[in-house]
Structures are given as structure tokens and as C-alpha cells.
Amino acid sequence: MKRIGDFILLVLGIVIAWQALHAWTGDGALTSPFATAQKLGALVGTAEFWNNAEATARAFVFAVLISLLGGIGLGVILGLNRTSSIVSEPILIALYSLPKVTLYPLVLLCFGLGISAKVAFGSMHGLIPVTIFTMKAIMQIKPVYWRTAHVLRLTPSQMALTVALPAVLPEVLSGARLGFSLSLLGVLIGEMFASQRGLGFLIMNAMGLGDIATIMAVAVFLTVFAVAANALLLLLDRTVIR
């Protein structure tokens, strides 16, 4: 209970800091928390907002699915063999720390303007961390587990389901959490750079008009969504696994 109280205090602190920043910069740069909440309330009532949110959500769902399924699959394939995992790890880490925005024009040239480019770009961000986490988790399974599985004469599919999967689940969930966040970031950046629909497009449009209230309202909406989704995944991590 005390932790929740502390967290509420922290949120209050952030709102107060925001208000102070607003007082310092003025209305033109940063709208006040209250005005932003009001604007968000008005936005949520419009059909335009939900059209854009739906476009983002659709691309995001596909991107997350590709990142998770592809990442876990790739991670398992690479992680089961020692040589392949040692060979691929530095390559994957190099790809992970690459500024992937630079590759966005390539994605656009391959997929054209539209939802498939956004999905491809979002999964480019999410796929690699999920792969790295899964692969590392499988590499670090204690050898004694494998030996026990051999002694019990488990078939490969039994081995995967009853030994490998439970052993790597916590790490895979951490990877999934990161993949979830980065896919969202990827889809939004994609929309900000080139798109005709979506929340990222809404923000870029508002930026062109100098409409700070809309920018802040959409940013707050996305932040609350992302933090809440992440908190749910964290909770799942804690209750289901331990």
C-alpha cells in the first residue's frame, strides 16, 4: 500500500513539475496539465482521433506479432546450437544499436507508403531484442537439465515444451516487454516520417500547425497507454512465473 502511495506522490510531483515548466515557458511552448487533459477529453470525443488511433493500433498489432513470433522462433533456432549463437550474437547486438531510422527510406522503397511499411519498420525495432533475449536464455539453460531430459528419454518436442520453455520463460517475457515498447516506437516514428494516417501523423500535422495542445494530448495518451501496458506485462511476469 505504501508503495502505491509513493507512486501517487511521484505522479503528483511530475504534474507539479510540468505546471512549473508551463509557467516558465508560457502557453506557446507547453500547455498546462489541465489544458492538456481538457484537450485530450475533446480529442477522444472525435471520430478523427479514433480513426488515426485505429490505424496505428492495426500496424502495431501486426508488428508486435511478427516481432514476438519471429524473435522467439529465431532465438530458439540460433540458441540451440553453441556455434551459431556465438557467431550471431555480436551481429545481432550491432543491428540492435544501429539507428534504424536511417533504413526507413529503404523500407519505404520496398513496401511503398502504407500499412506494410509501418509494420515492417515496427517489427525491425522489436524483432532483434526478442531474438537476443530468447537466444541468451536458451544458451544459459543449465546443462544438467538437458542431461536429465536425456535420462528420462524425452522426445525433442517434450524436451522443448517441458524443459526448455519453462526454463526460459522469464527472460523471454522481459524480451517481449522490450519488443512491445520498441515496436510501438518504430510504428510511431514511421508514421511521423511518412504516412497519411495514424497518431504519429496526427502529431506531425499538429506540429506543422504549431498546435502544441494536440501534440501534448496525444503524447500523454500514448505514454499512459504504454506505461499501463508495460505495468500489466510486469505484473504477468511477477505473478505467473514466480
Added chain:
Amino acid sequence: MTREGWIRLLVVALFIAALEAACRGGLIPRTVLIAPSAMADSLWHLLRSGEYAADIISTLRNVVAASVLSVVLGFALGVGLHALPRLRRAVEPLLASYYAIPTFMFYPVFIVVFGVSPRAIIAIAVLLSIVAMIAGTLTGLDRIPPVLRKTAQILRMSAPTRALLIDLPAAAPHLFTGIKLAFAYAFIGVIASEFILSGSGIGYAIAYAYNNFENRKMYGLMLLVIVLATAANTVLDLIDRRLQARLQR
């Protein structure tokens, strides 16, 4: 080099060769992707002509400024949070879900505050990279073995001496991991901000070339970013591995 190192080199070389063959053979149209050799050629000409020298310098300057700022600020905030356990408990769930926050959404706000200037770009890069340093500092301070603290007490070290001679070296490997990640995120932040809205820098140059269908220039610059990021991260990763190996001793 180890066996795995040779295989890795072979994999990368084969990938590039396959790409080269697919582009030269006409499997991938020239309007989508140009051959890797053509990219290297274009990069060589760009560097020699000095056409983008100002952009390259401005990007690198922003990356360095953002990295230094987030390492210094992140270290200070990490030490502060470590000293205040109650605040830390409240902040921790926020730190854990920080990368879920689409930081770039706030870029327009910085643009209004700072104008379209390097300061807005540096601010967004710091926002993106500082949390990696805070997390690294917290882990480092948490993992100092208690026996070292006790030794310091027996030797009657003063607090500043202990911090300098015991805490800092003991936490160094984790601190360096923080620095490495902070740099990688700062690089991503600077390039992405330049890409979305800016008037200078490599990111801007790539977006400009894309909008004008100048594929050769665009791919040359892309190759430059890939080479720069990979080289810097490889060097930092090597140092990181050395330091991590020290922990195992």
C-alpha cells in the same frame, strides 16, 4: 581470431556478396537498392568531395554532447537515487517501463522551446539515453561486494577516499555498460531527430536525398551511418567485455 570469429566474418561476407549479386543480376531493381559496391563508391566520393563535411561534423558533435551530458547527469541522478531508497522505490516502476514511452513524441515541444537548433536535438537524445546510465549506475552501486565496504571501514577510510578507491573501481564494469548503452541511444536519438525535423546533420541529409530520389547519395550516407555506429559500438563492446571479464575473476 577464434573459429567463431572466422565463421562470423564469412557469414557477413556471404551476405554482402549475395546482395551484390542480387543487385547486379537485376533481381532487386536499382530504384529500390543499389549494390553494396556502388554504396561504398558513393560514400568514397561524398567523403572526398567534402559535400557533407559540415553535416557529418554537426551530427558527431551532437552525439558527443548528448552522450557526455547523459553520462554525467545520469551518473549524478543514479547516485542520488541510490542514496534515497524511498524515492527510488517509487521511481523504479517508471524506470522499468521508460522505454515504452515514445520519447520522440515530445520532440515538437523541444522544438518550440529551443527552436530548430542543435539544442532541441541534444535534449531529445539525452532524454532517450539518460535512463540507460541511471540504470547502470544503480546496478553498479548495488553490486559492490559488502566485504569491500567492510575493508574500507577497517582501513578507516574517509567517505571521499572510499568513494574514489573502493566504490568507483568496484562499480566500474556496470558503469561502463551504462556508458556504452547511453552512447548507442544518443546516436539513435540524434539521427532520428535530424531525420524527422531538422535543417542539418546526416539524418537530415538522408531524408533530403530520399525526398529528391537521389538514391546514390542516400545509400552512401546510410552506409556511413552503419559503418560509424558499428565501429563505435564494436570498440565500446570490446572494452565492456574486458571489464565484465574482470568481474568473473
